[in-house]
Amino acid sequence: MKLFLTMMMAFVFLGFGCVAPDNDGDDFGIEPMDEITETLDLAMEEPEDMSAINVTLPVPGSTVTSPLNVVGSARGNWFFEASFPVVLKNxxxxxxxxxxxxxxxxxxxxNFVPYTVTLTFASQPAGSAxxxxxxxxxxxxxxxxxxxxxVPVVF
Structure with missing residues (x-):
């Protein structure tokens, strides 16, 4: 039993001796909080090209009637099985x-992929948004x- 305890204590002391501070002198390689925050800020920056979808028709603010043809292009990740939903609201x-x-x-x-959809709807009061x-x-x-x-539209 004495041999077992002696060996365990030796392993414990040797184990602590193997853990060395990193080059900055921080124990156990822990980074200062400001470095972690800076890394997170860089990771959360928006990419320069945020446009993922473009609408050619209708132009924002334009007057629309039924049937409404919607035409544009979107990056492939906007689609699933070559489609995505479109809703027209009053x-x-x-x-x-x-x-x-x-x-x-x-x-x-x-890359950008062209898309189309045609929406049919009941007539709305002229000039309504x-x-x-x-x-x-x-x-x-x-x-x-x-x-x-x-996309804002006018009826």
Whole structure:
């Protein structure tokens, strides 16, 4: 038993002797908090090119009628199985039309892919406002993957 205790104590002392401070003199290689914060700030910077979707038609603020043809291009990660949802709402937030924009080229890319969708809706009071919402398809349902683009329109 004495031999066992002696060996255990030797391992413990040798173990502590093997842990050496890093070059900064910090014990156990722990980084100062300001270095960690700086690293996190760099990781959270937005990329220079944040545009992931473009709408060619309708132009924001333009007058729209039914049927509404929506045309544009989006990066491949906006699509799932070559499509993503599109919703047209009135000023009160009521849904007037829903549709699915479909890619007209290979969507399995990081590049821009053209899309189209046609929405049919009941006529609205002239001059009233609405919003066309293009929603990134998010099959995972994870909030961090949720993205959308609102395009203001006039009826």
């Amino acid at each position: 000023a009160a937030g009521g849904t007037l039309a829903e549709g699915v924009a479909t890619a007209s080229a290979d969507w399995m890319t990081e 609405g919003t066309l919402t293009l929603v990134r398809d998010n099959p995972s349902g994870l909030p961090e993957n949720a993205e959308w683009l609102d």
